[in-house]
Amino acid sequence: MNRLGLGILGSGKGSNCRALLEGIRAGAVPAEGRVVISDVLDAPILEIARKFSVPNAYLPPGQFRTRLEPSAEMELVQMLRDAEVELVVLAGFMRVLKSPMLQAFPRRIINIHPSLLPKFPGLEAWRQALDAGETVTGCTVHYVDEKIDHGDIIAQREVPILPNDSAESLHARIQVAEHELYPAAIAKLCRESNRRT
Numbered sequence: 001m002n003r004l005g006l007g008i009l010g011s012g013k014g015s016n017c018r019a020l021l022e023g024i025r026a027g028a029v030p031a032e033g034r035v036v037i038s039d040v041l042d043a044p045i046l047e048i049a050r051k052f053s054v055p056n057a058y059l060p061p062g063q064f065r066t067r068l069e070p071s072a073e074m075e076l077v078q079m080l081r082d083a084e085v086e087l088v089v090l091a092g093f094m095r096v097l098k099s100p101m102l103q104a105f106p107r108r109i110i111n112i113h114p115s116l117l118p119k120f121p122g123l124e125a126w127r128q129a130l131d132a133g134e135t136v137t138g139c140t141v142h143y144v145d146e147k148i149d150h151g152d153i154i155a156q157r158e159v160p161i162l163p164n165d166s167a168e169s170l171h172a173r174i175q176v177a178e179h180e181l182y183p184a185a186i187a188k189l190c191r192e193s194n195r196r197t
């Protein structure tokens with residue numbers, strides 16, 4: 001089976017990246033981590049890439065806070081192409097991707113979000129669910145389009161909200177589910193891509 005070339009983008013602690021690279025190492029995900037890129041110089045996700053011997057790079061994001069400067073986004077496209085990335089995996093990447101990336105990788109960028117989309121897009125989705133008095137929330141893997149936390153849904157997993165949950169305890173429970181769901185969803189996409197070729 002051909003192994004799908006992944007480019008993983010993240011800004012933070014990288015626990016989803018770690019779960020994915022562990023899944024690849026264990027043979028459960030027929031993919032290869034080709035590159036890990038972060039817009040944050042000292043993000044732990046880059047250290048995780050190094051531990052798994054995956055090429056990694058810091059991308060200076062430019063002057064904007066919530067998106068990449070257009071020249072930086074063009075550079076990102078080039079870095080991913082140079083690494084022969086076939087699927088772009090967002091794992092806690094805190095910037096909204098715009099047309100350079102969306103046009104370069106049509107239906108080839110996926111994200112994981114800590115709610116049952118379309119409910120609670122945006123920041124701290126677990127806190128939004130808690131504040132809304134929900135009893136169930138979860139996580140969603142979806143294709144990335146031009147809207148935030150939007151795009152066709154690939155997979156979802158429910159997570160219960162318990163009576164004494166704090167934002168932190170709920171987020172931790174959702175992350176456990178994410179670490180199972182994301183590698184499993186990516187493995188399925190890899191197998192589907194193999195059937196097409």
Ligand code: GRF
Pocket residue numbers: 010012013014015016017091092093112113114175178
């Ligand atoms: C995850 O909770 C994911 O749902 C959201 O960002 C977080 C990243 O966490 N998009 P980590 O860096 O993978 O630990």
